[in-house]
Amino acid sequence: MENKKRKISIIGSTGSIGTQALEVIEKLQDKFEIIALAGGHNKELLQKQAEKFKPKYTCLGEDGLEKICSDKENDIILVACSGKIGLRPTLTAIRNGIDIALANKETLVMAGDIVMAEAKKYGVKIIPVDSEHCAIHQCIKDIKQVDKLIITASGGPFLHKSVEDMKNATVEQALAHPRWNMGKKITVDSATLMNKGLEIIEAHHLFGFDYDKIDVVVHPQSIVHSAIEYVDGSIIAQIGLPSMHIPIQYAITYPERFEGIKSKSFSFADIAKLDFEKPDYEKFPTVKLAYEMGKLGGTATVCMNAANEEAVFAFLDGKIKLYDIYKITKKMCDEHKVIQNSTIDEIFTVDKEVRENTKELIKLQFAVK
Numbered sequence: 001m002e003n004k005k006r007k008i009s010i011i012g013s014t015g016s017i018g019t020q021a022l023e024v025i026e027k028l029q030d031k032f033e034i035i036a037l038a039g040g041h042n043k044e045l046l047q048k049q050a051e052k053f054k055p056k057y058t059c060l061g062e063d064g065l066e067k068i069c070s071d072k073e074n075d076i077i078l079v080a081c082s083g084k085i086g087l088r089p090t091l092t093a094i095r096n097g098i099d100i101a102l103a104n105k106e107t108l109v110m111a112g113d114i115v116m117a118e119a120k121k122y123g124v125k126i127i128p129v130d131s132e133h134c135a136i137h138q139c140i141k142d143i144k145q146v147d148k149l150i151i152t153a154s155g156g157p158f159l160h161k162s163v164e165d166m167k168n169a170t171v172e173q174a175l176a177h178p179r180w181n182m183g184k185k186i187t188v189d190s191a192t193l194m195n196k197g198l199e200i201i202e203a204h205h206l207f208g209f210d211y212d213k214i215d216v217v218v219h220p221q222s223i224v225h226s227a228i229e230y231v232d233g234s235i236i237a238q239i240g241l242p243s244m245h246i247p248i249q250y251a252i253t254y255p256e257r258f259e260g261i262k263s264k265s266f267s268f269a270d271i272a273k274l275d276f277e278k279p280d281y282e283k284f285p286t287v288k289l290a291y292e293m294g295k296l297g298g299t300a301t302v303c304m305n306a307a308n309e310e311a312v313f314a315f316l317d318g319k320i321k322l323y324d325i326y327k328i329t330k331k332m333c334d335e336h337k338v339i340q341n342s343t344i345d346e347i348f349t350v351d352k353e354v355r356e357n358t359k360e361l362i363k364l365q366f367a368v369k
């Protein structure tokens, strides 16, 4: 990295990715200067972070995100908040020529075409934090020679459980992810495999690959974080023990690498065996739906994302069953009239309407009595 410190802000500093990013930065104190920290609602934690890391300023909630993202003092902004609030500030940062370390999935799922076109226009790097995309980013040398992306999926807590078990799953069972410790929304998405669906869409936008050139393979140990296949059939994979510190550190220090929070030494001999299997699309139809909506393009993925998120919240609230999340999302997608080449405002309008209609649908047809 350049000799001077890299100036960074973190949107979502009190969340799962944000707190781990600060652990990375603590190890690399001489490499970073923090401009701003923005937290969601945990005021107490944000205050503690501010005392420790001494940012120029902090903000809580959505107010202030635009200010942070138009502060040209930033070299890079880590967008680690969850949900749609990441979208507008990310666009602001791009238009101010600030590089993005992107952990927020919605930014690309809702407006991938716009975000990537703006990044190109302003010469801004978007470096993925999501472990699968980070793995692919690390594998690619010359993107023109890559034929296929292979995204791995742990399969979540219901991988080898019956559909019946899944139908009767409690919130606690859905939140018991075997490999990764993450926020609640993404953990439920991992149980239904919608998380993989969203990642296919992210990969399509980030790397510019058609959907039929993006494969998913289930790999329960989460050691192979993803892979790419070159035109000559050679496959390059990125592997290591599952830890989000590594992709976070990679994204914020790119293109350099430092010891920082070094991953525990990985031993091929200790692991000895890695398993792979085809995803069961009968049991996890969310992935198929994501491919279909991705291929439709336009606001189809906006609708899928909004309906799924509202359904996940309803599940976490005990209002619906786990399997209803897919049924509700599919119904909303079937009814949606796709708008192509939409503006950001249109995207937010669709998002709002779909959320309202999803809540209504849940109340009328799905609510557990």
Ligand code: MG
Pocket: 130, 131, 132, 199
């Ligand atoms: Mg991931």
